[in-house]
Amino acid sequence: MWSAGNNTRGFTLLELLVVLTITILALAVALPRFAALLPGAELKSYSRQTAALLRLARSQAIATGDLVILTLDPEQGHTRLSGQPRVHPWPKGVALSLSGTGTPLAPEAPAGLTFYPDGTSSGGTLQVTGENRRYRIQIDWLTGRVYFDD
Secondary structure, rough: OOOOOOOOOOHHHHHHHHHHHHHHHHHHHHHHHHHHHHHHHHHHHHHHHHHHHHHHHHHHHHHHHOOEEEEOOOOOOEEEEEEOOOOOOOOOOOOEEEOOOOOOOOOOOOOOOOOOOOOOOOOOEEEOOOOEEEEEEEEEOOOEEEEEOO
């Protein structure tokens, strides 16, 4: 004969409410800390995208046999590849600076990196700077290779 007895298993409504309350309190404390990490993640993601854009410029120069220039426009806050109408806007609060590329052809010329059909480049270091973080993208002048420093 089967008997239900008092040995039923499960949680009471009160126990579930206590666990749910503790979980909500823990999330209320933890979520602002995760939100603080997001701006750094966005900056790192944008830096990686910029490195990929530089690699694309090098590949395009080799494939087409033409010079490809990546120009930086700090006033408008965007980057553009020569021969392409599309601009790549910088995220809010992000600045890009270029160093080590030699002197520009004209003083009023915007900062830029040149990739040549043989795979070489003008070289230099592109710094992507946000509020609390900075990433460097180095472009080797001899090989045109792009290196992203974490």
